[in-house]
Amino acid sequence: MTDAYIVGVDMIKFGRFPEKTVPQIGAQAALMALDDCGLSIQHMQALYCGNLGQASGMVGQRMLQEIGQTGMPVVNVANACATGATAFREAWASVKAGLYDVVLAVGVEQMGKGLLGGGGAKTGIPKEGLIGSGTMPAVFAEAGMEHARHYGTTFEQFAKVSVKNHHHSTLNPKAMYQIETPLDEVMNAEMISYPNTKLMCSVNVDGSAAAVICSEKKARELGLINRAIKVRASVLASDPWQERDLVMPDVNSCTQKAAKEAYEMAGLGPEDIDLIELHDCFATAEILHYGNLGICKQENAGRMIDEGEVALGGRIPVNVSGGLLSKGHPLGATGIANIYEVSTHLRNEAGSRQVEGAKIGLTHVIGLGSACAIHVLERAS
């Protein structure tokens, strides 16, 4: 099988664009990714389009109406918050399999404001606040409190994740926010679902990101190998059975499974990773994944944040983009946006937030329900 490379990748600055349609938002990133590698829509042999909010709305085809209806095959993908990464992975798989030489993957989302999850009942009575909570801040708070019960992780340590990621976002012009949030401000912000305050919840934003994926042969033919990013591993996992599955969505075991398979596929280990973009949908979530991805033992996760090991300049910077907490979380776009972030560092083009000497990076997303996608990326030359 051929190796697959990212030759073009970009994202729009995340924000709120109620005046635009979903296909229009997706089209922006698609054109930017094409421009990044100097190719046109006519070069693309297939489109893999990730979107959640209009999953039945043929977003990919409608996007091509905005940028060129070449007749290429289009696959529309929905996989909760792993939607963008899943679209990327389908594109990657098609190149790996030799079906196509050059394909386009796009992730796009237009979000409303407010709480996600825990919707009303169609029959009977609403269960929210009666049978516990199904809101996302509460679900991820419960996952964080599980970490707290096992390893003594504190509210302050969870809050420090948010301080770190908001700080990182001040260096990222494409983040929704570029605002420092000191620890006392994070801890004293409105409590949404203990221990997640408002500043510890990801931001609902509109956004899009796109990548052009190419076989090695084609990348060399087109003269695009110099800035190319090699996809060393692409792994998707669902949640293996766990005893509390039905009442407590499990983001841990599918991450552990995907990480193990990704390291095997890439032929390396967590000690070889220079930076990570992981799924910090809530501050409580980020801490779980330090251990799940193997960059420390589970019991040392709190110490990682206390000692700055996961901050820019630390041993293994996590979410230098600002993460979902401050860059924003347009569900279907997130998985490709974090691939853009890591690729930008591997290309040494990340400006003031550049992770010095980054050669290998890892991206991680979780779609609750659950889906975990992990990609290991490496600078080609």
Next chain:
Amino acid sequence: MSNQPLPAVPYLKIPEGAEPYLEGQKCGQCGSTFLGERSVCSKCGARDEMSPVTLPNSGKLYSYSIVYRSFPGIEVPYISAIVDLDDGTAIKGNLINVEADPEHIEFDMPVDVVYADALGRKDADGNSYLSFFFQPKT
């Protein structure tokens, strides 16, 4: 409209002339217990091995969150709790009769399952519902 309250969730059973109880589905092959009817075991994939079991009204607090922001019309704060029942079945619900403050909530605190009206909630036909709650053992 029913004169008797209806169960808030399908796994809450209200037998005539007897106390309400929670019902699980136990796999005869691997022994796992689930909330909700099914014919195939989610853990081991065994077919036609599931049979109903009455769940214990006693357990321990596994994890929780104190919910301060919910949807319009939902009273806050409340404690969303994950409880491991004495037979090992995990179940989610509201933890009541304890202050909504982490200082007063301890992991593994013993709790009872109690049954009460579903916070006054009624369906479109005006039916009342019976629900279950957790409260600290006294």
